[in-house]
Amino acid sequence: MTPDLSALLERCERLYRDVALAPVREWKARTGGLAVGYLPIWAPRELLHAQGVLPVGLMGGGEDVEIIRGDAYYQSYICHLPRSTVELGLGGQLDALDGVLFPAICDVVRNLSGVWQMRFPGKLARYLDVPQNFDPEIGGAFFRRELEALAADLEARGALPYRPEALRTSLAAYNANRRRVQAVYGLREREPWRVPTWELYLVLRAGLVLPVEEFDALLDDYRSAVEADAERRPMDQARVLVVGSFCEQPPLGLIKTLERSGCYIVDDDFVQVHRFLRSDVPLDGDPLDNLVRAFLDDAIESPTRFCGDDRKTTAMVERARSCRAEGVIFCAPSFCDPALLDQPMAVSAIESIGMPWTAFRYSENTGQFQVIREQAGTFADSIKLWSAP
Amino acid sequence: MTNVQPIAGARLAQKDRSQERQKRMIAEHFSRLGRAPASGERCVYTFVPGNLTELVRSFGLLPVLPEINALQSAMRGKTKEYIAVAEKAGHSEDVCTYVKADYGMLKSGNVGPTGEKLPAPDLLLLSYTGCFTFLKWFEILRQEYRAPVVMLHVPYQADGRITESMRTYVVAQLRDKVIPALESVSGRRYDEGRLREMLARSAKAEDDLVAVLQSARRRPSPIDSYFGAVYYLGPIFSAFRGTEDACLYYQELRQEIEERVRLGLGPVTPDGQLAAERFRLVVEGPPNWTHFHEFWRMFADEGAVAVASTYSKVGGVYDTGFRHDPDHPLETLADYCMGCYTNLSLPSRVDLICRYVEEYDADGVLIHSIKSCNSFSAGQLAMLREIENRTGRPGGFIESDLVDPRYFSAANLKNRLESYFQMLGQKRARATA
Numbered sequence: 001m002t003p004d005l006s007a008l009l010e011r012c013e014r015l016y017r018d019v020a021l022a023p024v025r026e027w028k029a030r031t032g033g034l035a036v037g038y039l040p041i042w043a044p045r046e047l048l049h050a051q052g053v054l055p056v057g058l059m060g061g062g063e064d065v066e067i068i069r070g071d072a073y074y075q076s077y078i079c080h081l082p083r084s085t086v087e088l089g090l091g092g093q094l095d096a097l098d099g100v101l102f103p104a105i106c107d108v109v110r111n112l113s114g115v116w117q118m119r120f121p122g123k124l125a126r127y128l129d130v131p132q133n134f135d136p137e138i139g140g141a142f143f144r145r146e147l148e149a150l151a152a153d154l155e156a157r158g159a160l161p162y163r164p165e166a167l168r169t170s171l172a173a174y175n176a177n178r179r180r181v182q183a184v185y186g187l188r189e190r191e192p193w194r195v196p197t198w199e200l201y202l203v204l205r206a207g208l209v210l211p212v213e214e215f216d217a218l219l220d221d222y223r224s225a226v227e228a229d230a231e232r233r234p235m236d237q238a239r240v241l242v243v244g245s246f247c248e249q250p251p252l253g254l255i256k257t258l259e260r261s262g263c264y265i266v267d268d269d270f271v272q273v274h275r276f277l278r279s280d281v282p283l284d285g286d287p288l289d290n291l292v293r294a295f296l297d298d299a300i301e302s303p304t305r306f307c308g309d310d311r312k313t314t315a316m317v318e319r320a321r322s323c324r325a326e327g328v329i330f331c332a333p334s335f336c337d338p339a340l341l342d343q344p345m346a347v348s349a350i351e352s353i354g355m356p357w358t359a360f361r362y363s364e365n366t367g368q369f370q371v372i373r374e375q376a377g378t379f380a381d382s383i384k385l386w387s388a389p
Numbered sequence: 390m391t392n393v394q395p396i397a398g399a400r401l402a403q404k405d406r407s408q409e410r411q412k413r414m415i416a417e418h419f420s421r422l423g424r425a426p427a428s429g430e431r432c433v434y435t436f437v438p439g440n441l442t443e444l445v446r447s448f449g450l451l452p453v454l455p456e457i458n459a460l461q462s463a464m465r466g467k468t469k470e471y472i473a474v475a476e477k478a479g480h481s482e483d484v485c486t487y488v489k490a491d492y493g494m495l496k497s498g499n500v501g502p503t504g505e506k507l508p509a510p511d512l513l514l515l516s517y518t519g520c521f522t523f524l525k526w527f528e529i530l531r532q533e534y535r536a537p538v539v540m541l542h543v544p545y546q547a548d549g550r551i552t553e554s555m556r557t558y559v560v561a562q563l564r565d566k567v568i569p570a571l572e573s574v575s576g577r578r579y580d581e582g583r584l585r586e587m588l589a590r591s592a593k594a595e596d597d598l599v600a601v602l603q604s605a606r607r608r609p610s611p612i613d614s615y616f617g618a619v620y621y622l623g624p625i626f627s628a629f630r631g632t633e634d635a636c637l638y639y640q641e642l643r644q645e646i647e648e649r650v651r652l653g654l655g656p657v658t659p660d661g662q663l664a665a666e667r668f669r670l671v672v673e674g675p676p677n678w679t680h681f682h683e684f685w686r687m688f689a690d691e692g693a694v695a696v697a698s699t700y701s702k703v704g705g706v707y708d709t710g711f712r713h714d715p716d717h718p719l720e721t722l723a724d725y726c727m728g729c730y731t732n733l734s735l736p737s738r739v740d741l742i743c744r745y746v747e748e749y750d751a752d753g754v755l756i757h758s759i760k761s762c763n764s765f766s767a768g769q770l771a772m773l774r775e776i777e778n779r780t781g782r783p784g785g786f787i788e789s790d791l792v793d794p795r796y797f798s799a800a801n802l803k804n805r806l807e808s809y810f811q812m813l814g815q816k817r818a819r820a821t822a
Contacts, residue, residue, distance in 0.1 A: 073771050075788065077483075077760045082767065104545065107521045111768035113547055114735025118775055127547030127734075132517055132524065132540055133562055139542070142558035149554075306517070306524050308531065308538045337763060340481040341488065341525035345532055347479055361483070 002228045003221035012202035012218070015209055016252070017064055020093040023209050024056055028096060034159050036124065037094065038101040039085070039109050040247040041304060042276040043128065046174050046291055047147055049212065050166040051159040056097060057208030057273055060084040063251040063365050073115065079335040080363040081248040082112045089120060098157060099124025101150075105247065105304040106338050124157055126150060132306040134296045143292050167287040175280040177212050180219040182275065185267070187223065189323050192264035193234045194226045198255045204271040205249075238380040241325035242268040243316075243346065244332030244339040246302065250362050257369040258329070262380030267323040276300055303342035312342075313349035320355055326383045329376065330359035356383060392664050392692040407642040411623055414634050416503060422451055423505030431574055434510040434530065437704045439518025439543050439726035441567070443587035443631035443713070448575035452628040453507060455526070459490040461502035463678035463792035471497060472793055485522045486761045486793040488529065495533060512574045513538040514567065519545070519703075519731030520764040539570035543726040549737045551727050559723035585715040587631030592712040597639035598625055599708050601646050605696040606749055609666040611649035613656040615695030616676060616685040626704030631713075658689035667692030668813050671745045673738075673772070674757040674765050675700045679794040687803050691810045697745035699738065702730035709741070731764045739775045746780045752813050755785040760796050783816060785809035 015023060024035045035054040038045075045055040061067070061084025069090045070083030088094050102113035104127065116125035129146055131139030151162035160166070181204070188195035203222050207215035226232065242258070246269040258265060281287075281294040301307065301315040320328060328350050332339035343359065350357050358379045360372055404412075425432055432451040435441065445452050462468050471493025472486055478496070480489050494500070501507040513536050515527040524540075531538045541562050544555040568579045601621055605614045612618065621642060629635040655663040659682040670688075672695045677684050688695070705711070706728050714721040726732070733741070742754060754776050758766045773784040787805050790796035 073768070075758055075760075075766060075770065078763065078767050105521075107763040108767040110521070110545060110547075111735055111763070114738075115768050115771045117734065117736050118739070118771060127545060129544045129547065131558075132542035133558075133566070135565070138558065138561045138565060141561075142544070142554060145554040303525070306515070306540050306542075307528060308515075308540060312528075335483045335763075337484055337522055337525065340484050341522065341529070343481065344479040345529065348532075361481075 003225045005225035012206040015206040021096045024096045034098040036099045037097045041272050043101050046170040050170040053159050059249050060364050101128050103128045104130050140292050171281045189266050194232050197265040237264040238383040239264050239266045239326045242329045242331050244330050245269050246272045248333035257373045258376050261373045261377035303338040316349040328357040334361045405645050419503040425508040431511040433512045433514050435514040437626050438729040439516035447584040448571045448577050455491045459487040460678040468792040488526045490792045509534050510536045515540045518543040518726050556723050560719045563719045584718045588713040588715040591631045594635045594639040595707045597643040604646050609655040610694050610696050615672040615698040618701040669696045669751045671751045671754045672698040677789045680797045687806050696749040735768050743779050753783045758788045760790040
């Protein structure tokens with residue numbers, strides 16, 4: 001039987017808007033396990049899973065959270081994500097979490113780890129210092145020690161002890177999940193009319209708060225439902241690659257606005273944790289080493305990772321070409337250092353292949369989309385009018 | 390209202406022997422850089438926090454510090470134009486203005502603070518210490534110069550301590566990545582004996598610097614540890630740590646400050662001798678460079694003296710005991726990098742500031758928050774709350790930018806500072822009533 005798409009999307013949107021993490025509370029009540037949140041972009045969810053911990057992706061408060069206390073912690077010239085995260089923390093909405101991981105992606109998230117240590121002294125607040133040296137003997141060895149220390153911290157708080165066999169099983173679970181996510185991305189790239197990005201986005205967001213096995217089922221159902229939907233037909237829209245939105249997320253309305261203004265989003269940076277590693281993590285050999293090597297060698301070219309050669313610009317061009325984009329939209333949060341400092345280099349890569357681009361900034365609670373609609377609409381029109389062969 | 394006694398014929402104080410020496414050192418350094426393309430001397434661009442000056446110089450290479458160039462450009466009134474060049478080229482108004490000033494300077498001919506053209510880098514030594522933007526900055530410069538870049542990833546002291554794992558990681562990078570890159574660009578082999586000699590000189594200069602900074606514990610303080618300290622820190626934060634010149638400079642400076650202590654003098658300000666010390670402050674955050682003297686006067690006119698600051702620790706925290714150790718050359722460089730102020734966790738930064746408040750008997754803590762520096766600024770409001778709770782001393786909060794003059798609002802800053810000083814005065818009056 002074909003799954004009910006509207007019911008599925010309603011469920012996803014409920015999960016997306018539930019900043020108090022009801023499903024996490026239910027999972028904890030059911031299993032007695034720990035739940036640990038993680039900030040963007042990537043966290044070793046496999047390791048947490050292997051220790052019986054529920055990894056919970058945190059992406060700020062989004063468009064629905066009114067910021068009252070959070071603004072007392074952050075100046076106006078700092079991005080929105082930390083203030084809404086603090087708002088949720090102080091408001092008790094994150095009480096279900098036994099700790100939070102702060103991956104090393106920028107100074108704001110780094111310093112948020114310190115704010116968390118000061119405001120929530122009883123909880124685990126762990127900065128995850130991911131290596132910028134990608135030599136397995138140096139950065140890899142350091143990262144392995146970091147992961148071992150994380151495993152010990154989790155065990156000290158009641159998680160299962162680290163066991164290689166359990167991690168191997170978890171690697172397999174997340175490999176399977178990644179393949180499912182990639183399959184839906186592949187479907188959208190081939191037939192974007194079948195997979196509107198606002199729908200896919202809601203599914204991906206739901207996956208942040210569900211156990212990976214439930215997320216698998218959700219992805220399978222979504223894919224079956226859209227493949228069976230005969231009503232979905234191609235329209236004359238411009239194929240665009242949207243980059244820069246890997247940390248603070250745009251409001252759902254902004255994604256819908258881009259699509260309604262005449263764009264098919266055929267690749268993006270949204271909720272990147274599901275695709276940060278590009279392929280399967282090998283299961284043979286030492287599983288922790290395999291996870292470390294996957295991070296070193298198989299992660300996407302992110303603005304948060306140091307690149308000392310031309311790989312990143314080459315990857316940008318390849319990405320735009322492989323998804324058959326007709327244009328690129330640089331869509332970054334205001335005051336996002338990694339995205340905005342990277343942008344001029346990415347723009348020059350895109351210009352080098354003569355591909356059109358446009359750029360704007362947002363914050364997670366941006367409420368006015370008219371200007372963006374006009375800009376994206378004009379961009380899509382210009383592609384259709386002037387870039388067609 | 391003024392709290393300053395002008396010194397006849399003086400502009401920014403009298404030139405002490407140490408100042409003259411520093412001026413000569415800097416002029417000679419930039420002159421060598423200017424001649425480098427002809428002389429064949431090679432240069433390494435790197436950053437102030439986590440700088441490896443002794444190591445770089447042990448290979449006979451000349452350091453260039455883009456942050457110093459940016460702030461010098463700001464003091465010369467050039468950054469408005471440079472930032473405009475960068476923004477026109479697509480750099481966002483939201484990001485670090487040091488980067489944009491440096492990029493604009495490069496695109497405008499790369500003329501350094503002494504008016505001589507700076508050479509292109511032979512190597513970009515990315516000491517990624519305490520600031521994410523460094524990483525992007527050198528990616529941008531690499532694309533512009535097509536120069537090789539070597540990364541030194543310095544782990545963050547998130548839990549307030551340096552672990553053996555962190556030290557091992559940094560030492561491995563120094564040994565297997567940084568030193569081979571320096572060997573390659575210099576054509577010289579690594580000479581540990583030479584490095585040890587330089588590290589021993591660093592430790593000597595660091596002793597003298599700490600004595601200078603700690604002189605501010607006295608009443609009146611003979612120095613200003615925020616604005617004035619900028620001049621004192623020049624040699625050790627930039628290209629001279631580990632050199633004989635730096636040793637002589639800090640020796641002379643210490644003698645001069647000890648003489649001021651003996652005479653019971655307060656600090657020298659842009660307009661002369663501070664007549665009376667009214668408020669003792671601990672200041673967190675970098676200064677504004679585009680209106681440096683105007684900003685300083687807002688404090689001096691009120692008799693406010695910075696007795697300790699955190700900006701004076703971005704190139705190394707020495708007053709909690711760290712000294713470069715010539716017996717463990719690579720390990721000590723690793724510990725130095727990891728100990729720089731912006732590589733400390735927020736709770737550690739709070740601890741340090743609270744310690745300063747007590748040790749320097751400060752009346753309050755003032756945060757100068759920088760619009761384009763997330764490393765310093767993100768979380769400062771939470772820090773202030775914590776510091777006020779722990780010390781009971783009033784906190785003040787003002788905002789501007791490093792090198793973008795558009796974000797320096799003199800009237801607004803002056804208003805806020807005057808209100809803060811009034812509040813400190815009233816608090817003191819109540820306490821003594």
